[in-house]
Amino acid sequence: MIHETSEQIRKRFLELNVDIEPGEIERRLSDLTERFKVPGTEAERSVVSYFLREHGVKREDYYGMPEGASSTQIADINESEQWVNLHAKVVQLWESTSPAIDQVGLIGDETGTIKFVKWAKSNLPPLEEGKSYSFENMTTDEWEGRFSVKMNRTTRISELDEDIETPDREAQLVAIDDINESGQWVNLRAKVTQLWDSEHESIDQIGLIGDETGTIKFVKWAKSELPALVEGKSYSFENLVTDEFEERFSVKFNKSSSINELEEDVETPDMEAHLVAIDEINQSGQWINLRAKVVQLWESEHESIDQVGLVGDETGTIKFVKWAKSDLQPLEEGKSYSFENMVADEYDGRFSVKFSRNSQIEELGEDIEVGYSTTEFTGAMVHIQDGSGLIRRCPICNRALMKGTCLEHGNVDGIHDLRIKAVMDNGTTVQEALFNREITESIGGITLDEAKEMAVDALDQSVVLDEMKKRLLGRYYTMTGSILDRYLLVESVGLIERISDHEVDALLAEVT
Template identity: 35%
Template sequence: MDYSEVTERISRKFSKSGKEIDRQKVEGKLRRLIDEFGVQPSEAERSVSNELAKEFNIPAAGSSGGTGAGAGGATEQKAIAQAQPGDWVTLEGKVVSLAAPASPAIAQSGIIADESGGIRFVVWAKSNALKMKEGAWYRIESAVVDEYKNIPNLKVHSGTTITEIEKTDPLIPEPSPIRDLRPGIGSVRAKVIQEWEVTHDRMLQSGLLGDETGTVKFVIWKEPGKEKLAVGTVYSVFYAQVDEYNERLSLNITTATIMQEEGDIVTATGGDVEIRGAIVHIAPGSGIIKRCPVPGCNRALSRQNYCPIHEIQPNFVYDLRIKGWLDDGEKTHNILLKRDVVEALTGINLDQAKEIAENNPLGMDEVFLQMRDKVLGRYVACKGREIENRLLVNTCERMHFESGEHAKLLNRAGGAP
């Protein structure tokens, strides 16, 4: 990056007001913000311009808005919920969770909160900052707020001062309805509706949480002391990280405070979708499969009965599933059918599938072939919930073949009017 060009641009802004800047000092601050703290160049330019405007007691010269103080300047104490990317802030809060650093360059990371809300923080190793303890209150002066995946992050650098403060106020956030969650830090009271097969070796559990207003995906990563949530149980989850991907929210509750609650929640029944079309592909891994019998695992095993977590499992458990594609004429949908749906759609139950797998020369492949012949190319109506670009099917019924509709699809495919 050409820092001299940015410095020149800032200089021209202030020369119009008859002010001369210290170019060497300005360029040093730009390098510090961008190279050391990872601030976006545009935000770094804005921050330095705002600091100079405050120093010269003039309106911000050509900045993109905001009045945050710059590096090394005085910073106003703010409530955590008011901290926005590009701000230099001073705040007081309680460290409600700590996470394992993702890089040797990071000394600490976690979540700090006050009565207004929480924010994720990162302490750079080279800052030589005071090491914070979970559950303690701190005053953090002159930290910078940036943004990662549309979520504000508090960065503690060499110019930040951390002081432990004497405060024992309880800090229990009010859970929000799932439908009101936004990217950042959030708290919910919800029931575990489903547990899904994990897709990563480092993942302890993933599934679906629900309350009266909606549902949201959750994930727990493997860390010492972390335990799975029980399906059908209600929990209060405080200070979870709310992430957004492809306009869908998910809760990372690995470092959240989790409390099991009494009672039940009537979860929202809305949100299911129906897709009608033809099953155009049956993916490998469909038919009869073997699952790990270790309580809480349930992973699909390889043909050699190998679990990626618990290794060889001779006392496996059989299950049925179908993974495939459903084409509605405009879009192809990734679908997953669980055992009861597979049995109803194919007419082959688990006991029959086991008998075929154990007595036919082709074994489990024969189950796959028979199920594929029964469903491939068939028109069906599948109902379920779309999660992570996959339809988790709860019911799937065969549709009556409409020759007129078929002709319309063929005409459209051929470009006919």
């Protein structure tokens, strides 16, 4: 692969009368792709850019001018950034709320369908669903083998008299257990076994439906304007689309779906909750019973949530969510309960438990003892706050001095100290962390004495902070400590370890 790319680059430069040693191109390419793991196309671009600069060749001369658009069929579109003409029918128009996009949807011809995007600034006439058009001068785009066409200012659109035929999609009646592919159109005969509370107004109803072979999650959008489903009733569902995540399938209703109530009752398999300890909760969708104490009640951020907080047992604590609609009794902080029929959920590797309408709560006479641990946080250091590095403290009250002055005791002869006030970020939460001198010395690799020397040499104590930033920012750390107000008072910290193949494989196994 590298060899072919290298040959192409060499040939193109030769045409421009520049002779480059092939080994040099290959060395740069393999360094980029192997050591720096850059994708092939970007590596090629990087290497070409390097030689263009090295030999004073213009980018336009190397890459040449774009070619004209060619007439094609949708199934033949297999490359991005091509100019194409198509004869096609507008199969579906989707909604666009972006001011930049005028229309978006699917167009199709005899060979297939493709997504299109029509930019607002293209000033093109509106397309109508079901009508056929000739499209000239569109550009193709691609992601992971899926193509789309973009209509821009140079695109021409004219309506056709003929009707372009597009391939059908026909839904088949299937058993829930047979659903094994996403994007499939299916009909089902099933009973609504559970309705969950929708967390979002765009979702009208969400829950589980089941037939003799199993149950499956469904999502019914508010926009689909379908009749309301009733728990315990059986229906015939037509034109649902299957979807999949982590090997779990779901079905989604859309505008073309239909719902008819059945007279007969569709039988469904049982699901039974088991009593578990909190540290055994390791699977989302698991039905569980708990015996636990309400450790903390938090402020609910959403009106659909009645109560949210932490419950704990001997093995640990876990977040719980109680929906307003579930109509359950209020929980009190400090009291212990038996909880039945809760569902486990997972987010970012952290589990929570949710109450459903089928949940039961009973206060216990005993007091459950809760097992605590110190807080651990893993994340990237994304910022180091002012007041970090080499600082001076008031000899009387130990406060950090501001411009040589103690807020309490005025001008004092400060005592040097090292500390870091860092912002740690794991992509979903931010945690401020305070590193004392000992921890700062160990992760920064600079002792207090060395820091003082650096400041004396530079006649500026901010050199210490600059050096700390250079050494620490952008790195991942795992730290433990206790929380005080906004800060995690770091007791131990370590650089995060190299990713193991096992970790990558485990994550891949979850989703493929």
